[in-house]
Amino acid sequence: MHPPTPSLVIDLPTVRRNLARLGDYAASHGLKLRPHTKTHKSIALAKLQLSLGGSTGLTVAKVGEAQVMAEATDDLLLAYPAVDEARCTALAKLAARCTLRVAIDSTFAADALSQAASREGTTIGILIDLDVGTHRTGVQSPAAALALAQHVDRAAGLRLDGLFFYPGFIASPPDQQKAALEAVDAMLRQTLDLWKAAGLEAPIVSGGSTPTAFQSHLIKCHTEVRPGTYIFYDMNGVRGGYASLDDCAARIHATVVSDAVPGQIVLDAGSKTLTMDRCGPAPDSGHGLIVEYPHAKITKLTEEHGQVDITACDRAPKLGERVTIIPNHICPCVNLQNQVWWTDNGSDPTPMPVDARGKVF
């Protein structure tokens, strides 16, 4: 029995292997794992990460995701600044149910969270977001991190818990990451020294991403890592040199719906299934890999159509044939589905809800 197409199907043995491998690595280096649930948004898979991968808590990107994932753990990190009343109030309420931390980069956010926590009578743990080179969020220097930490340390309803960083600028392959990671370590160390001199502790130093996950030990002051994509991997991982095709645990199942245009087939997987995300390490490689036809190229997506150039293929996919696609970037693909499907050692695919998708804030 096959699910209708297009559908996203997850191979559970591969998921388990991915989780165990990073769990073993983290344990062997004394690092805690706090997986980012933005990739799967599933309570069941979050529980698997906690039971199999040695994870001690979960990371979320949205407050709505935190509210859902509180069902799986009592230890949550919102890896996102909260500055508005709606987010801050919801977080302060959630902090009554679990240990909740938020990464912030402004006194504005600190004050907004402090007021909300004070109103609700709860305490929110704070990690200071330090920009180590990604230039997305994060205070700009060790001195700025100290100033914000001191502000948080004085604020009612907040508890200073440590440092947060995102090494998203550090590209694969792994053999080129060493110098960049050691530079990050030096910047973190300088910050921690400033804090120590000012009498502040940082029990948590939270970093990590999937591309750098197995190099995390090069940042010696790390206490925990927050990879997301490693549960499924995708073509970004394959082409970036940090995953094999066999590691890719989630595929889009699609059907050939047209072969009318010579040299081309059309799949029922367009941008509303595969997203328009290009493959970071290979932006001209198309919109995902068709596993059964590796010489085919998904050249153009419209909303529900995926146009595939098959001129380099040995044989042409047939009308009505089912194929499977490894997407460029799996996280936003999962986010498009109300439910995905899982299989386990060849079992019939079984539906699984994407519990935390579609949350507002």
Added chain:
Amino acid sequence: MHPPTPSLVIDLPTVRRNLARLGDYAASHGLKLRPHTKTHKSIALAKLQLSLGGSTGLTVAKVGEAQVMAEATDDLLLAYPAVDEARCTALAKLAARCTLRVAIDSTFAADALSQAASREGTTIGILIDLDVGTHRTGVQSPAAALALAQHVDRAAGLRLDGLFFYPGFIASPPDQQKAALEAVDAMLRQTLDLWKAAGLEAPIVSGGSTPTAFQSHLIKCHTEVRPGTYIFYDMNGVRGGYASLDDCAARIHATVVSDAVPGQIVLDAGSKTLTMDRCGPAPDSGHGLIVEYPHAKITKLTEEHGQVDITACDRAPKLGERVTIIPNHICPCVNLQNQVWWTDNGSDPTPMPVDARGKVF
């Protein structure tokens, strides 16, 4: 009262004006309107299109959308080939409840639909998809259209209803569309002449898209048009010269969540809100227009972060400030939301479900 951010908010007076304007145009040229509901996926907005815009039926992209939109109309067109058993069976069942047509480009699809309709004891109307230059789907010549029409005409459970085409390759601005549309008309006319000589009728000739909507009269053998985006418009329309900013009825409301990096702010609208769709007519223009800061440029999206270069702005957006964004391409943005919000002449925003999002096939 403001909805939490990021949210998609629809201005109903602008929607009504957009619907009425195209409705008036179509009526003045004797054209039927069959709006494509993929843009909004809302039963309430589909009903508004039927009551206000003079529409005589609806277009859908997926079978799941058809099942939802059957609540709004008894006259549906699936503008998508159906070749697999799951789709064909669901369509054949739906044909018992309403007039249902499907656009196809292969005898394979005709046979699959014929078998399903015969099993269910229903009749499915068929439009022959002719490729007039988009090179996505569609038979490749008037002679091929005749051959497929004759196949359909002989098939049990099918009713040959006419021709279907998609002029998606015809770019704006309108003053450059005339020659291309007239060439399409000539190709359609040639096909219809072949059909007539073979004793086949084509009561429906269905085409149209939003960029060419107000030039539809240049295709003289048109009987109906299927625009989708015209209900909301977007930056593709503005930069393509077929919409004004005032026509854009749907905006993303977002909050400034970080200003830590000099020359930049971060909004809580990333690729899971704005999508990675580039603006067709201006691919380097960023990821949508911030209405209050037209000189700002949304330079980079990650999943929940929108990085904005504000170096060209007269004043800097403040932390916690709310802004509104007109997306590059509105259709996939709506598709990311479980619910959107509407306002009417300044009323408080009210939630509205995106009824047909997240359907499997």
